[in-house]
Amino acid sequence: MSAMTMSGDFGLEKPVDRSTSSQPVAEVAAEPAKEKKMEKAATLAVAETGTPIGEKLGAFGRAILPPVLGLVVLIGLWYVATHKGGSIPGPVQTWDAAVALFSDPFYRNGPNDQGIGWNVLSSLQRVGIGFGFAALVGIPLGFILGRSAFLSAMVNPIISLLRPVSPLAWLPIGLLVFKKADPAATYTIFICSIWPMIMNTAQGVQRVPQDYLNVARVLALSEWKVVTKILFPAVLPYMLTGIRLSIGTAWLVIVAAEMLTGGVGIGFWVWDEWNNLKVEHIIIAIFVIGIVGLILEQSLILLAKKLTKESS
Amino acid sequence: MEKFVQIEAVGQTFDTKKGKFVALRDIDLTIKQGEFIALIGHSGCGKSTLLNLIAGLTRPTTGVLLCDGREIGGPGPERAVVFQNHSLLPWLTCFENVYLAVERVFGAKEGKAKLKERTAAAISLVGLDHASSKYPHEISGGMKQRVGIARALSMEPKVLLMDEPFGALDALTRAKLQDELMKICEATRATTVMVTHDVDEAVLLSDRIVMMTNGPAATIGEILEVKLPRPRERLTLAHDPAYIDYRAAVLEFLYEKQAHVEKMAA
Numbered sequence: 190m191s192a193m194t195m196s197g198d199f200g201l202e203k204p205v206d207r208s209t210s211s212q213p214v215a216e217v218a219a220e221p222a223k224e225k226k227m228e229k230a231a232t233l234a235v236a237e238t239g240t241p242i243g244e245k246l247g248a249f250g251r252a253i254l255p256p257v258l259g260l261v262v263l264i265g266l267w268y269v270a271t272h273k274g275g276s277i278p279g280p281v282q283t284w285d286a287a288v289a290l291f292s293d294p295f296y297r298n299g300p301n302d303q304g305i306g307w308n309v310l311s312s313l314q315r316v317g318i319g320f321g322f323a324a325l326v327g328i329p330l331g332f333i334l335g336r337s338a339f340l341s342a343m344v345n346p347i348i349s350l351l352r353p354v355s356p357l358a359w360l361p362i363g364l365l366v367f368k369k370a371d372p373a374a375t376y377t378i379f380i381c382s383i384w385p386m387i388m389n390t391a392q393g394v395q396r397v398p399q400d401y402l403n404v405a406r407v408l409a410l411s412e413w414k415v416v417t418k419i420l421f422p423a424v425l426p427y428m429l430t431g432i433r434l435s436i437g438t439a440w441l442v443i444v445a446a447e448m449l450t451g452g453v454g455i456g457f458w459v460w461d462e463w464n465n466l467k468v469e470h471i472i473i474a475i476f477v478i479g480i481v482g483l484i485l486e487q488s489l490i491l492l493a494k495k496l497t498k499e500s501s
Numbered sequence: 502m503e504k505f506v507q508i509e510a511v512g513q514t515f516d517t518k519k520g521k522f523v524a525l526r527d528i529d530l531t532i533k534q535g536e537f538i539a540l541i542g543h544s545g546c547g548k549s550t551l552l553n554l555i556a557g558l559t560r561p562t563t564g565v566l567l568c569d570g571r572e573i574g575g576p577g578p579e580r581a582v583v584f585q586n587h588s589l590l591p592w593l594t595c596f597e598n599v600y601l602a603v604e605r606v607f608g609a610k611e612g613k614a615k616l617k618e619r620t621a622a623a624i625s626l627v628g629l630d631h632a633s634s635k636y637p638h639e640i641s642g643g644m645k646q647r648v649g650i651a652r653a654l655s656m657e658p659k660v661l662l663m664d665e666p667f668g669a670l671d672a673l674t675r676a677k678l679q680d681e682l683m684k685i686c687e688a689t690r691a692t693t694v695m696v697t698h699d700v701d702e703a704v705l706l707s708d709r710i711v712m713m714t715n716g717p718a719a720t721i722g723e724i725l726e727v728k729l730p731r732p733r734e735r736l737t738l739a740h741d742p743a744y745i746d747y748r749a750a751v752l753e754f755l756y757e758k759q760a761h762v763e764k765m766a767a
Contacts, residue, residue: 400588403558406576408605408656418601422592 278469286469300453301461308458309477312447315371315454316439319378323435327386328428332420334387335394348384356381356442360449370450377446382435389434393427394420429493436489440482504567505692506532506555506660511564513550523718524550528564530711530721532660535690539703541751542713542722543759548696549585549664551713555694556582556662569659578606581658583666587649589637595648596633599623599655606656623655624648626685643674647681654685661686663695667702676735679705687731700755704747705735712754722759725750 264280271279278286294306334341356377363373397420405415447456455478462470513525525547532538540548553559554566557576566573568580576582581602589598600620607616624633627647632640637648646666653661666682667675683706686693697703703710707727714722727747729738738744 400584400586401590403576403582403584404588404590406558407556407578407580407582408602409577410601410605414601414605418593419590422590 276468278472283469283472286467287473290470290473303453305455305458305473305477308453308455309481311452312443312454312456313481315375315447316378316436316443319375320382320435320439322375323379323382323386324432327383327431327435328390331387331390331428331431332394332416332424335391335424341391348387352384352388356438357445357449360446364450370452374443374446374450374452374454377442378439381438381442385434385438386428386431389427389431390424393424396427397423426493426497429489429496433486433489433493436485437482440478440485444478503533504531505534505536505569506530506694507565507567508532508551508555509565509567511551511554511561511566513547513554513559514562524716525554525720526718527720530724532692532694534692537686537693537706537708538695539707539710540694540696540713541698541700541703541710541755542719543715543755544698546713546716547719548713552582552662552664552694552696555660556580558582578602578656579659581653581656581661583646583649583653583661583663585664585666585668587637587642587645589645589648589652591637594634594636595624595629595640595651596620598637598648599652602652603655619655623651626654627651627681641674643670643678646670646678650678650682650685654689654691659692661691661693663693665696665698668698675699675702680735682706683733700748700751703751704729704744705733705738710747710751712751712759715759723754725754 268280271277290305294304296304297307334344359380360373360377363376364370367373367376401419401423402415405419410418443454444456444459447454448460451457451460455474459471459474462468462474508528508530511525511528512523515522515524528551530538540551542548550559554561555568555573557573557580573580589595590601593601600616603616603619603623607619611619621630621633624630627650629644629647629651632644632648637645640648646669650663650666653663667678670678679702685691686706695702695706704727710725710727711721712723712725713719725747729741729743729747
């Protein structure tokens, strides 16, 4: 194969022929191409104002219609399943309850009876604190494990052993150590968030292209420069994936943890409403938890897009 | 300086799953200061391995390498490398990529203004002033490779090591960069070692062409001294009988004496 490519290089006329159609020409042509693009944009704008708004609406409809339809079908099924009565409330009842509930989301009648807004916020606060500590410990640990094959071989079996354990199994130990429910719940969040953070960061560090590390070696950069100029930017996308996975798990776990620990929080609220037999509130809570989780996930995806765009 | 880079009885053996693989053996080569050396050979003959040894990126299994009288113990900015695939950091602009190198080499002695001046000078040496604030993904392959060269030159290295720097470029861009490199090397008197598989490139640029036998256990087959006067000009050389002879000599080595590589690969 090499002989083929080589013989191509030897013929003096051939390469010149070949290259007339390639790069430098493209470089020269860049300016007119830009103009063309602008022209195109201009004609496009004319076309857009010329054609009716219907087309724009059509594209919007195609994007929006399927999810809306899905939601309508879901609510329809829910309605059909519950309209004969029974213990599960239908969409209309739930809607009425939601209107009442969200008319005053931030009331406070003592520690065990607070508005849904406070419950969501205190859950988010626990997730925030537990997750923050996990990032503080997990990301540097991931860097260290990624850099050192020895440490990685030492710690990996332990991580593999502990990772599949439900974070709730750690809750009694948290209660024992902290002697209080609230930090124990935060601590379970810490435990469940830290694994994806360590694993993804370490993987990112191991996957930094050897070329970049060779540049660092030839320049004999200091370890600090290697970390800030090469490792950190190269690992950032992996780190953000770890963060996204962690937040997702944390939001799953907090509901269960709060059911067990009590206090204020969306998980506790679900359990409390179950004890009060307000089933429509439980359904509302399911929607609220889903929506908050979706917002968390989407905002992290947005952040990742923004950061990696800047760094690539 | 007669013996600037000395390679003495160097061999390189890699441990593979199938056992030991001898990549290089018995390499002896002395490079003078300001000399331009081309390493040429079929693919897999260990020319890049030899370059990495001079760079210090890998350590020899046997023998010793010296640069400026001192043993090469590891990579360092006095032996700058232009990598085959440019290896610019994608999150830094062209300027920042070069600045990273300048800062490392001169940061201890010089102020920020002087460092920036050096960076700008290196970038304009390769004719890229207009692209200095662009990111690598915004510029063409030829421009990226020029930034790679600027980064290497900005360090004022004792030895410039180039691993098929123009291999991925189209012929016209490659010719342009070869001419630029020739001018830069004549101006800076840089000692240069370049890995290439392009015969014309080797003859045009080099003072000596080191031709390597086929691997495994590759070594230096022949060394061809190119006594063409400088400055060299590719168009006039194309009809120069001496140039044609040199070219024929390299081709003969590659396709008659070392021709069995294709049979082995098949």
